[in-house]
Amino acid sequence: MRPFLGYERALIVTAVETERATVLAGLGITDPHPDDLEAGAPVVVVAAGVGPAAAAAVTAQFTTTAVHDGRPFGVVLSAGIAGGFAGRVEIGGLVVATESIAADLGAAGADGFESVDDLGFGTARHDADPALLRTLRQALPEAVGGPVLTVSTVTGTAETKEAVQKRHPDAVAEAMEGFGVATATRLWPGTAFGEIRTVSNAVGPRDRAAWRIPQALETLREAFATLAGR
Numbered sequence: 001m002r003p004f005l006g007y008e009r010a011l012i013v014t015a016v017e018t019e020r021a022t023v024l025a026g027l028g029i030t031d032p033h034p035d036d037l038e039a040g041a042p043v044v045v046v047a048a049g050v051g052p053a054a055a056a057a058v059t060a061q062f063t064t065t066a067v068h069d070g071r072p073f074g075v076v077l078s079a080g081i082a083g084g085f086a087g088r089v090e091i092g093g094l095v096v097a098t099e100s101i102a103a104d105l106g107a108a109g110a111d112g113f114e115s116v117d118d119l120g121f122g123t124a125r126h127d128a129d130p131a132l133l134r135t136l137r138q139a140l141p142e143a144v145g146g147p148v149l150t151v152s153t154v155t156g157t158a159e160t161k162e163a164v165q166k167r168h169p170d171a172v173a174e175a176m177e178g179f180g181v182a183t184a185t186r187l188w189p190g191t192a193f194g195e196i197r198t199v200s201n202a203v204g205p206r207d208r209a210a211w212r213i214p215q216a217l218e219t220l221r222e223a224f225a226t227l228a229g230r
């Protein structure tokens with residue numbers, strides 16, 4: 001395989017195995033091995049589990065192993081399905097994150113929600129690497145660009161959606177892993193981080209019958225096929 005997006009080595013972190021298999025299919029990798037990481041494969045795709053903690057733990061494990069093996073990743077991507085904010089992105093649409101924001105990392109009280117930035121305890125935001133972002137936007141012109149939220153609890157009512165959108169009016173989508181992947185990637189300065197999402201449902205009141213997971217997975221497969229130049 002040629003360098004992926006111009007990087008000699010890439011790590012792609014999904015939440016679940018279905019997303020991993022979809023990304024691999026898009027990339028045209030038909031025979032991934034369990035030891036791809038140790039073997040120094042140019043592109044490693046891992047299903048880390050759902051949520052920012054699992055995403056951060058596995059990303060830290062993989063990036064650290066790669067550095068210690070002398071074959072660091074040049075780029076780490078968080079990829080998978082997401083909820084889209086209506087009016088910003090369609091169901092089945094593609095999103096490239098300009099930043100990944102931990103939307104529920106902070107403190108809630110009588111005066112409302114304060115992020116860790118407000119509290120002075122660090123940051124709840126990680127920008128996508130600017131050069132990587134340019135490459136992704138150029139390769140995927142159909143993608144909607146904007147902040148992607150990372151939540152530990154899926155936003156499931158009209159009220160919570162309104163509250164989240166009030167705090168993050170520019171957000172285009174929400175998922176559960178991007179900020180965790182970004183946090184771990186930042187352990188290794190010089191490694192580019194980005195997040196790519198495809199929309200399976202609208203953020204808001206829970207309606208499982210309205211999920212379009214196959215459609216979102218097909219968009220994910222197509223996006224990675226394009227990125228691999230296939």
Ligand SMILES: O=C(O)c1cccc(C(=O)CC[C@H]2O[C@@H](n3cnc4c(=O)[nH]cnc43)[C@H](O)[C@@H]2O)c1
Nearest residue numbers: 015050081082083154155174175176177201203206
């Ligand atoms: O039970 C529900 O109502 C519900 C609604 C949306 C998603 C879920 C999941 O358990 C999927 C979590 C999984 O997929 C990503 N994802 C997809 N849609 C969303 C969303 O609207 N908000 C947050 N995460 C979403 C997420 O990254 C996880 O990997 C359940």
